[in-house]
Amino acid sequence: MDQSQITDRLKARFGERILSTYAMCGQEAVTILPADLVEVLTFLRDEPELRFNMLMDVGGVDYLGYGGDGEDEDELRSHRFEIAYQMFSYDLRHRYRVKVAVKDDSVEVPSLWEIWRGANWMEREVYDMFGIRFTGHPNLRRILNHDDFVGHPLRKDYPITKRQKLSRPIDHLLTDKQEWA
Amino acid sequence: MGLESQLDNPFLTTTIDTVVNWGRKYSMWPLPFGTACCAVEFMGVVGPKYDISRFGAELVRFSPRQADLLLVMGTVTQKMAPILKQIYDQMPQPKWVVSMGACASSGGFYDNYSVVQGIDEIIPVDIYVAGCPPTPENVIGAVYKLQQKISQEKVAAWR
Numbered sequence: 001m002d003q004s005q006i007t008d009r010l011k012a013r014f015g016e017r018i019l020s021t022y023a024m025c026g027q028e029a030v031t032i033l034p035a036d037l038v039e040v041l042t043f044l045r046d047e048p049e050l051r052f053n054m055l056m057d058v059g060g061v062d063y064l065g066y067g068g069d070g071e072d073e074d075e076l077r078s079h080r081f082e083i084a085y086q087m088f089s090y091d092l093r094h095r096y097r098v099k100v101a102v103k104d105d106s107v108e109v110p111s112l113w114e115i116w117r118g119a120n121w122m123e124r125e126v127y128d129m130f131g132i133r134f135t136g137h138p139n140l141r142r143i144l145n146h147d148d149f150v151g152h153p154l155r156k157d158y159p160i161t162k163r164q165k166l167s168r169p170i171d172h173l174l175t176d177k178q179e180w181a
Numbered sequence: 182m183g184l185e186s187q188l189d190n191p192f193l194t195t196t197i198d199t200v201v202n203w204g205r206k207y208s209m210w211p212l213p214f215g216t217a218c219c220a221v222e223f224m225g226v227v228g229p230k231y232d233i234s235r236f237g238a239e240l241v242r243f244s245p246r247q248a249d250l251l252l253v254m255g256t257v258t259q260k261m262a263p264i265l266k267q268i269y270d271q272m273p274q275p276k277w278v279v280s281m282g283a284c285a286s287s288g289g290f291y292d293n294y295s296v297v298q299g300i301d302e303i304i305p306v307d308i309y310v311a312g313c314p315p316t317p318e319n320v321i322g323a324v325y326k327l328q329q330k331i332s333q334e335k336v337a338a339w340r
Contacts, residue, residue: 145295146260153294160293169263 003028029097052087058122060130064156111137129154207237212248217255219282231317245271256284
């Protein structure tokens with residue numbers, strides 16, 4: 001299905017809850033609030049004509065200090081973070097993107113682990129790098145940085161060359177069953 | 182049969198340092214600590230075209246307890262740093278370290294939160310190899326430099 005048709009389906013189904021839409025070179029996306037996330041993505045997965053059965057990637061963006069282009073996205077930029085979910089349908093060979101506007105790090109975003117099991121490590125990465133907390137996640141711990149790390153390095157207010165030493169090897173990486181949960 | 186048949190006198194006078202260092206420098210057993218693309222370049226150095234065994238350092242060991250030359254090839258992150266230190270500590274003396282490539286020597290272009298800015302922050306380094314990645318000739322040059330360095334060492338300096 002064409003991506004503009006998917007956008008139309010979502011707008012017809014969710015109406016005002018779609019905050020904004022985006023289209024560029026045939027790629028489209030919608031922006032929603034965290035409260036609607038599970039409902040919208042479950043719809044995308046289960047609707048027979050959409051069938052997004054794979055979550056390809058979860059990525060974070062920090063818009064701190066971002067001026068924007070002064071156009072219609074001004075309202076969105078009052079949200080500091082955005083999380084982008086990339087989906088793919090094996091059956092129907094189409095792709096789509098949903099963005100979630102997160103006001104600041106006090107907002108809790110629902111985990112998609114119950115919808116796609118692959119969300120587990122991707123959400124851990126977003127937590128590690130941006131400090132977004134996912135409620136309902138089975139094992140929300142750091143995945144790339146070491147456990148002694150303080151802060152979240154992909155935030156714009158993290159000093160990029162601030163290095164944090166680790167004094168001991170991480171033995172539990174191989175022995176801790178939780179790590180593979 | 183051997184050398185003694187060529188000499189009038191079957192004895193040579195030399196020093197312990199000379200003999201031991203001569204043995205050591207042509208029988209280095211490298212441990213490849215490969216964390217990035219430099220390790221792929223090292224495969225070319227070990228392979229038949231460049232063939233590091235011509236310089237007596239071909240017996241690659243994957244246990245630090247059987248190696249005396251640590252080749253650090255690639256980016257070392259803060260998370261990996263204690264592991265590198267532990268591997269270095271496990272190697273028996275005498276031991277030498279070659280830092281191969283820009284990342285291992287200085288952090289390379291990874292001037293960020295996660296990468297160690299040169300492995301000499303963690304372990305002592307004998308030879309630095311420039312390049313990103315270094316050419317095979319450059320790595321062989323490092324082995325050659327290290328052989329020259331070993332031949333100048335005092336045996337008693339090692340524990």
